[in-house]
Amino acid sequence: MAYLALLGGTPTRTESWPTWPKADENTERLLREVLFSGRWAISGMYGGRAPFERQLAEQFADYIGVGYCVPVCNGSAALVVGLQALGVEYGDEVLVPGLVWVACASAVARIGAIPILVDVEPETLCMSVEAAERMISPNTRAIMIVHLYCGMSDLDRFANLSSSSGLPILEDCSQAHGARWNGRAAGSFGQVGAFSTQDSKLLTSGEGGLTVTSDPELYSRLQQLRADGRLYQSAAPQLNYPDLEETGAVQGHNYCMSEFQAAVLLDRLRHLDEENSIRESNVSYLRRLLAEIGDVTPLQRLPQVTTATYYHLCVRINRAAFAGAPIELLRRALMAELGVFMEPIDDPLNRNRLYNPLLSPRTSDEHRPLLDPSRFVLPEADRARDECLTFPHFAFLSNRQAMDQIAEAFAKVRQHRHELESISLS
Numbered sequence: 001m002a003y004l005a006l007l008g009g010t011p012t013r014t015e016s017w018p019t020w021p022k023a024d025e026n027t028e029r030l031l032r033e034v035l036f037s038g039r040w041a042i043s044g045m046y047g048g049r050a051p052f053e054r055q056l057a058e059q060f061a062d063y064i065g066v067g068y069c070v071p072v073c074n075g076s077a078a079l080v081v082g083l084q085a086l087g088v089e090y091g092d093e094v095l096v097p098g099l100v101w102v103a104c105a106s107a108v109a110r111i112g113a114i115p116i117l118v119d120v121e122p123e124t125l126c127m128s129v130e131a132a133e134r135m136i137s138p139n140t141r142a143i144m145i146v147h148l149y150c151g152m153s154d155l156d157r158f159a160n161l162s163s164s165s166g167l168p169i170l171e172d173c174s175q176a177h178g179a180r181w182n183g184r185a186a187g188s189f190g191q192v193g194a195f196s197t198q199d200s201k202l203l204t205s206g207e208g209g210l211t212v213t214s215d216p217e218l219y220s221r222l223q224q225l226r227a228d229g230r231l232y233q234s235a236a237p238q239l240n241y242p243d244l245e246e247t248g249a250v251q252g253h254n255y256c257m258s259e260f261q262a263a264v265l266l267d268r269l270r271h272l273d274e275e276n277s278i279r280e281s282n283v284s285y286l287r288r289l290l291a292e293i294g295d296v297t298p299l300q301r302l303p304q305v306t307t308a309t310y311y312h313l314c315v316r317i318n319r320a321a322f323a324g325a326p327i328e329l330l331r332r333a334l335m336a337e338l339g340v341f342m343e344p345i346d347d348p349l350n351r352n353r354l355y356n357p358l359l360s361p362r363t364s365d366e367h368r369p370l371l372d373p374s375r376f377v378l379p380e381a382d383r384a385r386d387e388c389l390t391f392p393h394f395a396f397l398s399n400r401q402a403m404d405q406i407a408e409a410f411a412k413v414r415q416h417r418h419e420l421e422s423i424s425l426s
């Protein structure tokens with residue numbers, strides 16, 4: 001008789017998990033307000049009050065503690081306009097972590113620039129400062145740092161690297177809404193901060209994105225880049241006329257966020273800190289349980305992280321203690337025990353099937369060898385791929401009992417590890 005749920009044994013947890021995304025009557029009220037407001041986009045007519053998009057921009061800038069925010073249609077667009085605002089051009093090199101969601105690198109390639117894949121720190125899985133420094137060349141124009149899963153990039157050391165090299169930082173916070181480093185919000189460290197508000201993120205409108213900056217010049221460029229060269233006019237708006245002004249000082253594109261998305265975000269932003277703190281408290285409890293069990297170690301929380309976020313809780317597993325089972329088999333065994341979807345960590349971008357810059361029809365012969373992802377060597381990213389698993393953030397909006405069950409599932413799979421030897425992965 002098998003004990004493991006994967007082989008027909010009794011699962012460790014049968015209760016349901018919290019669902020995501022969340023909405024309530026207030027979300028509904030704001031959506032209805034947009035619906036009958038006569039304005040669904042910032043390119044619509046001024047209706048006598050600031051569009052939701054502007055209200056959101058003001059509140060989010062305040063929340064991050066920066067001067068300005070420009071909402072956009074998704075996180076990838078936030079990276080594109082962020083890079084362009086910073087002056088990254090065709091053929092320029094941009095340092096990108098070698099272990100992240102594909103959009104971080106493909107956004108760079110999209111504007112004709114060259115993503116330079118940099119290996120990560122084993123403790124946080126964020127870009128390694130030493131590796132980044134080694135990869136800087138005379139063609140480097142920017143450094144894209146990404147706060148990944150539950151970790152933060154070492155912002156003190158990247159700030160030093162930025163000032164010693166003169167390279168601006170684009171700070172991708174798509175997995176760290178509300179995280180704080182010495183009390184200061186993620187997104188306020190880079191010259192431009194970028195956020196995705198896609199369905200799975202800690203702050204979501206289904207699709208959406210946000211850029212932030214404290215530099216008025218960058219703010220003006222970001223606005224025009226995302227609205228076909230238009231920005232909010234400085235003169236008082238006139239009722240039932242557009243309130244965007246056509247400047248054309250920058251070649252922009254339409255990356256605008258709709259009023260519906262902005263309304264949802266305005267509502268959900270009010271819940272972010274509380275949700276982050278529930279997750280933080282549950283994960284602290286789980287960290288203690290896992291430390292007692294051993295062989296399962298959550299990624300390190302650097303001492304400067306004063307508010308940690310848990311887009312994914314990422315744990316590293318000592319596979320030797322699990323009879324050397326492949327990480328994919330452990331993932332399936334744990335999912336069967338717990339009944340929750342656990343995403344594998346991203347494939348390193350030098351061997352990620354979603355990252356194919358050479359397939360882009362516009363790639364020049366001159367750039368092909370530079371864009372080839374397989375030229376980059378990423379040993380720590382590779383090792384992490386074979387040893388790490390993640391839990392989704394909504395699992396930590398549950399209770400202590402669920403944390404007990406997560407810990408119990410690891411102990412159970414380890415105890416009955418020999419049952420896994422009979423399973424072949426197809």
Ligand SMILES: *Cc1c(COP(=O)(O)O)cnc(C)c1O
Pocket residue numbers: 074075076077100101103104146172173174175196197198207208209
């Ligand atoms: C989700 C994500 C993106 C892309 O955002 P989209 O809204 O899906 O375009 C970019 N960077 C990181 C780190 C992400 O997690």
